[in-house]
Amino acid sequence: MSGMPRADGRIGPAMSGGLRPGRATAPPLFLEDLTVGQRFVTATMPVDAAAITAFAAQWDPQPFHLDDAAARVTLFGGLAASGWHTAAMTMRLLVGSGPPFAGGIIGSGGELAWERPVRPGDTLHVTCEVLEIIPSRSRPDRGMVRVRCLTVNQDGQVVQSFAPKLVVTRRPTQEIPHG
Amino acid sequence: MSGMPRADGRIGPAMSGGLRPGRATAPPLFLEDLTVGQRFVTATMPVDAAAITAFAAQWDPQPFHLDDAAARVTLFGGLAASGWHTAAMTMRLLVGSGPPFAGGIIGSGGELAWERPVRPGDTLHVTCEVLEIIPSRSRPDRGMVRVRCLTVNQDGQVVQSFAPKLVVTRRPTQEIPHG
Numbered sequence: 635m636s637g638m639p640r641a642d643g644r645i646g647p648a649m650s651g652g653l654r655p656g657r658a659t660a661p662p663l664f665l666e667d668l669t670v671g672q673r674f675v676t677a678t679m680p681v682d683a684a685a686i687t688a689f690a691a692q693w694d695p696q697p698f699h700l701d702d703a704a705a706r707v708t709l710f711g712g713l714a715a716s717g718w719h720t721a722a723m724t725m726r727l728l729v730g731s732g733p734p735f736a737g738g739i740i741g742s743g744g745e746l747a748w749e750r751p752v753r754p755g756d757t758l759h760v761t762c763e764v765l766e767i768i769p770s771r772s773r774p775d776r777g778m779v780r781v782r783c784l785t786v787n788q789d790g791q792v793v794q795s796f797a798p799k800l801v802v803t804r805r806p807t808q809e810i811p812h813g
Numbered sequence: 814m815s816g817m818p819r820a821d822g823r824i825g826p827a828m829s830g831g832l833r834p835g836r837a838t839a840p841p842l843f844l845e846d847l848t849v850g851q852r853f854v855t856a857t858m859p860v861d862a863a864a865i866t867a868f869a870a871q872w873d874p875q876p877f878h879l880d881d882a883a884a885r886v887t888l889f890g891g892l893a894a895s896g897w898h899t900a901a902m903t904m905r906l907l908v909g910s911g912p913p914f915a916g917g918i919i920g921s922g923g924e925l926a927w928e929r930p931v932r933p934g935d936t937l938h939v940t941c942e943v944l945e946i947i948p949s950r951s952r953p954d955r956g957m958v959r960v961r962c963l964t965v966n967q968d969g970q971v972v973q974s975f976a977p978k979l980v981v982t983r984r985p986t987q988e989i990p991h992g
Contacts, residue, residue, distance in 0.1 A: 692901075692905070693901040693902075693904055693905050694901075694904045694905065694908055695905075695908055695909075696908055696917045696918065696919075697917070698917070698919075708916070708917075709916070709919060709980065716904070717920070717922065718897070718900055718901050718904050721897055721900065722871075722872040722873075722897050722901065723872075725872055725873045725895070725897050726871070726872050726873065726874075729873055729874055729875055730874075737887070737888070738875045738876070738877070738887075739875065740875075740877075740888060741896070741927075742926060742927050742928075743896065743924070743925040743926035743927050743973075744924075744925065745922070745923075745924050745925075746922045746923065746924075746925045747921060747922035748920075748921050748922050749921075794922075801888065
């Protein structure tokens with residue numbers, strides 16, 4: 635896991651009865667600790683208009699992400715977060731309070747879908763489910779884990795789905811002394 | 814198209830002999846203007862260590878994105894940009910100098926793959942190819958366009974591929990007066 639300090643005070647540990655706690659309180663997880671169907675729930679992150687326009691100004695400066703009045707006459711019908719902002723918030727939640735994989739959260743991509751717009755005033759969290767566990771044949775120290783990460787708003791609506799394959803470290807084996 | 818001013822001086826119009834110029838100089842494109850196989854090339858964007866760590870501190874604070882020394886002992890073998898940073902830079906290039914679609918660059922996701930790490934000192938650009946044009950049956954004012962966007966470094970290596978379906982506006986029809 636990353637061992638990074640929390641970057642802001644808005645991301646706290648998630649309280650989710652019966653679900654695995656996030657990395658704030660949990661020991662690191664190795665490949666051997668995972669099971670298909672296992673679920674993780676992150677903390678929450680609020681989104682306001684200032685955050686939406688700040689991200690957009692830097693990375694996706696289109697009118698519907700920058701100005702509510704301009705957005706009203708577009709397909710979005712009002713200010714909406716860039717999908718890449720939603721993706722970035724999702725990653726921030728995963729790193730701060732998602733599955734505490736030993737070695738961190740490392741993926742090579744996956745199918746990404748923005749199911750509905752993120753609006754000012756939304757509060758997001760992420761749920762992850764383990765879909766498949768694939769030990770590496772060539773690298774005994776790791777495996778791949780296919781997960782489905784859903785980013786969900788305060789009304790329980792999915793705003794983004796992302797299904798990456800992640801690299802997860804195996805638990806280091808203790809060396810047995812040669813006799 | 815967005816009509817937004819350039820956010821920084823580093824992104825200029827692309828020079829690509831025989832390829833469609835980016836939106837800096839081109840008129841807006843409607844669905845009727847597109848053909849399968851059509852290609853677009855953006856301007857370039859340099860990446861340095863400060864940009865990599867600044868993005869990571871905000872959105873993906875893991876050691877291999879924050880600190881070169883820490884990254885050397887990880888799978889990355891040295892400081893590497895967050896994949897979401899690469900995605901954000903890709904979008905910035907597309908909005909600034911990519912295909913000048915009327916209505917902007919609006920997608921609902923797609924298959925995203927990070928093919929290799931982005932390193933400090935890299936210079937990125939994006940190429941987009943039109944794969945499929947799908948007029949909407951229910952909405953006569955628009956259609957979907959499937960594209961493949963490759964983010965490429967200064968050595969011609971693909972660092973990211975993304976294959977979204979984009980919403981593209983049809984050219985407004987002139988009203989014919991009733992006789």
